[in-house]
Amino acid sequence: MSETVIEYVKTEMRTFAEHPFHEVDSLVLSQFSYIHLGNLIAPPAEGVVRKPLTLQQLYRAECFAHFFADQPDAAKNRRLLAACAASPRFRNIGIAYYEQDFDEIREKQFCAMTFFLSADTAYLAFRGTDCTLVGWKEDFNMAFLTPVPSQEAALNYTLAVAKLIRGQLILGGHSKGGNLAVYAAMMSPAWLQNRIVSIYSHDGPGFRDNIFSSAGYLRISDRIHKTLPQSSLVGMLLEHQENYTIVESTAVGIIQHNPYSWIVRDGSFVRLTTLTSGADFLNRTLSEWLSGLANEQREQFVDALYSVISATDLTSFTELRDNWQTEFPALIENMKNMDEPTRRILHETLRSLMHMAVKNLPTQVQKEQSNHIRSPRSKKRKRGTTDGQSKD
Numbered sequence: 001m002s003e004t005v006i007e008y009v010k011t012e013m014r015t016f017a018e019h020p021f022h023e024v025d026s027l028v029l030s031q032f033s034y035i036h037l038g039n040l041i042a043p044p045a046e047g048v049v050r051k052p053l054t055l056q057q058l059y060r061a062e063c064f065a066h067f068f069a070d071q072p073d074a075a076k077n078r079r080l081l082a083a084c085a086a087s088p089r090f091r092n093i094g095i096a097y098y099e100q101d102f103d104e105i106r107e108k109q110f111c112a113m114t115f116f117l118s119a120d121t122a123y124l125a126f127r128g129t130d131c132t133l134v135g136w137k138e139d140f141n142m143a144f145l146t147p148v149p150s151q152e153a154a155l156n157y158t159l160a161v162a163k164l165i166r167g168q169l170i171l172g173g174h175s176k177g178g179n180l181a182v183y184a185a186m187m188s189p190a191w192l193q194n195r196i197v198s199i200y201s202h203d204g205p206g207f208r209d210n211i212f213s214s215a216g217y218l219r220i221s222d223r224i225h226k227t228l229p230q231s232s233l234v235g236m237l238l239e240h241q242e243n244y245t246i247v248e249s250t251a252v253g254i255i256q257h258n259p260y261s262w263i264v265r266d267g268s269f270v271r272l273t274t275l276t277s278g279a280d281f282l283n284r285t286l287s288e289w290l291s292g293l294a295n296e297q298r299e300q301f302v303d304a305l306y307s308v309i310s311a312t313d314l315t316s317f318t319e320l321r322d323n324w325q326t327e328f329p330a331l332i333e334n335m336k337n338m339d340e341p342t343r344r345i346l347h348e349t350l351r352s353l354m355h356m357a358v359k360n361l362p363t364q365v366q367k368e369q370s371n372h373i374r375s376p377r378s379k380k381r382k383r384g385t386t387d388g389q390s391k392d
Helices: 005-011 023-031 061-067 074-084 133-141 149-162 177-185 208-212 216-222 253-257 279-293 295-310 317-322 324-336 338-376
Strands: 094-103 108-118 121-126 168-174 196-202 224-229 244-247
Touching: 005 023, 005 074, 023 074, 023 094, 023 121, 023 168, 023 224, 061 074, 094 149, 094 216, 108 133, 108 149, 121 177, 133 177, 133 295, 149 168, 149 177, 168 177, 177 196, 177 216, 177 224, 196 216, 208 216, 216 224, 279 338, 295 338
Parallel strands: 121 168, 168 196, 196 224, 224 244
Antiparallel strands: 094 108, 108 121
């Protein structure tokens, strides 16, 4: 029977003392970090030790309107909270040091919180990209800028919490949160890195190439656990030299980025050996395209694209989804009214992307034909087996 992380929480009755913390638990807490807790939990402050609330104590109906506001997965996040509050594995986890910072001017969207797994181990969870335009713009800025404001905030948060608590630390997050976890770990001083036992990045984007040869990254690289769905796009953006585990998903294409589509069976992710051929083609094309763009070109393209969207009254992609009949025509009109330099930047950059896709297409066709010869349709395979062939 296929399960999601919610079913996992509902059915896993063992405590962490009985069954150690692992990657599925990390995804649970990474997704939990999308819940808004600022009305109950204070941020870290120098010299101030906060008393944690347990996940069970967070199950308060009067807080739900705030907890789940402006979330595309609000209903599932609410089910996740209910499952955690009832679970013998999760209900007694303490949570403290909730910090959130949204700055439209600095193009910063950051949130983190600390989960106390036991008396001597804490998990620092970094929230991924939310629905705001600013959150997505900061993600795009990673293509030409290191550090972005949230990466600096993640490091500062880790330093602040580490000074307030004792014991081992685990860092993790989904999407941009996974990138922040890795960045905070690799930029931490040696005394703090020695306390970090694991770093989890769940479909988190990579980094610019020079990061992977840095001393800080090399010191913690063997503690990084990266998981990707089979059609990963976000997690394969930028350079991604990390080793990674591929997880089967019930969704298709970019929708697989949603952790609620990842399949859990018998308490573990259902693993595959390769990404889908479509994901491989798209990721290779995007990687080669970005490699061919100078840093200034990347910045100009991202700013130009953002200017088209931000010229509307939109503040989030939720608004675009809910009002698409009026907002899409407005976006098209904005593109028509762009100034000539902005239009030229978008046109030339997108043309280079199309050129790269056409260049890679023959190789992709050859791969598809080769896979078809080796794996004729008449021979059915069970999904999730180790032959690495997954549905596209």
